[in-house]
Amino acid sequence: MNKVANRQAICETLLERVNEDQEIVVLCSDSRGSASLTPFAERYPDNFVETGIAEQNLVSIAAGLAKCGKRAFAVSPACFLSTRSYEQCKVDVAYSNTNVKLIGISGGVSYGALGMSHHSAQDIAAMTAVPNMRVYLPSDRFQTKKLFAELLADEKPAYIRVGRNPVEDIYQEENCPFEMDKATVLSEGEDLLIVACGEMVGPATLAAKELKAEGIGVTVLDMYCLKPFDEESVRKYASKARAVLTVEEHSPYGGLGAMVAQIVGRDCPRKVINLSLPDSPVITGTSSEVFAYYGLDKNGIKEKAKELVG
Incomplete structure (x- = not known):
């Protein structure tokens, strides 16, 4: 850890x-x-x-x-x-x-x-x-x-x-692909595109690995750059996928999900579902407890992904 x-x-x-x-x-x-x-x-x-x-x-x-x-x-x-x-x-x-x-x-x-x-x-x-x-x-x-x-x-x-607590490593010190203002592609598959940012990238990646083992191909984009926004990568991978799922530790309004939906709806129409915090004060608990409650953990992302492409 x-x-x-x-x-x-x-x-x-x-x-x-x-x-x-x-x-x-x-x-x-x-x-x-x-x-x-x-x-x-x-x-x-x-x-x-x-x-x-x-x-x-x-x-x-x-x-x-x-x-x-x-x-x-x-x-x-x-x-x-x-x-x-x-x-x-x-x-x-x-x-x-x-x-x-x-x-x-x-x-x-x-x-x-x-x-x-x-x-x-x-x-x-x-x-x-x-x-x-x-x-x-x-x-x-x-x-x-x-x-x-x-x-x-x-x-x-x-x-x-940035968050308060340590998060599991997604990259390695000697292997951390990075291009300024360009999303990082963590996996590729043509059933579903998951776009995540911040602390949501970790559980999105874990969910994608388990989905792959079940025969569901998932592309995961680490969209660390919310502005400038990497529209090109969203278009490229959304156009290959059956549906798009966004995951963010943010309100459902005006965040990652809204940006992705705007691009996909304009350029390559697909169904887009946004996993986010609710438009209300969240429950009391640790980050992991809050994420699990609102489906922002690995299991919640996996379940929503299956609904989308199942």
């Missing part, structure tokens, strides 16, 4: 790069511990800014530093970063086109029992709607490191959501 969360992979990548790039600056809103950034703050205090619980200030300060030539990484719980500071993300970062990477930690239902106030089930819809804002949900620690290596090399705004 992997014990390294994606947020730790972010810290490791920043630590590896800050020696050669002193323009890197990390900002937190009293969240260095939950973001696994304490090692960075302790080793590079001159490259670290603590704003306290002030998410709007966090984003505006990051934008100001970026305008001064810094590579700013603003880190805060996704539930607050994507709502409380939404105007600052829209105006100070995206509209002003500043080099700020907004990192939403503990995304989705990671905070479990803390309830709707601490869940971020709307951030894909909110952030993809903002011009100039790119949106990424990496699926495991190795992909996270690849993504951040690319983000460190550009100067454009981005929002990145």
Whole structure:
């Protein structure tokens, strides 16, 4: 079982790069511990800014530093970063086109029992709607490191959501195919296309393996890039499949499912079903308990897939 969360992979990548790039600056809103950034703050205090619980200030300060030539990484719980500071993300970062990477930690239902106030089930819809804002949900620690290596090399705004807990490895350190803004194909089959993002890629992959053993061929796309969205891959594989299933830790409105349905409906009509969180406050429980309850685990995905192609 992997014990390294994606947020730790972010810290490791920043630590590896800050020696050669002193323009890197990390900002937190009293969240260095939950973001696994304490090692960075302790080793590079001159490259670290603590704003306290002030998410709007966090984003505006990051934008100001970026305008001064810094590579700013603003880190805060996704539930607050994507709502409380939404105007600052829209105006100070995206509209002003500043080099700020907004990192939403503990995304989705990671905070479990803390309830709707601490869940971020709307951030894909909110952030993809903002011009100039790119949106990424990496699926495991190795992909996270690849993504951040690319983000460190550009100067454009981005929002990145990662979960709170470690997730099972999908890739390997020595075998992690990655192309910026291009979905990764994890398996191929012509019965069903499954498009998943973030923590849903793991259970989607497991479900596909079991379906293959039962004679159902499944293509799985790891759509870590929600914006820019890889329309080409969706068209290519949806046109070969009998149906399409999307899986996301997000509201049913404005997320991955809506994007895929829009493309498939326009370019290669097929039946599209979206597995997501409900349009209501979710039940209380750990992430795995919530996923199982709403059919977002391996068994739920497998069952829905069989309904679609059975």
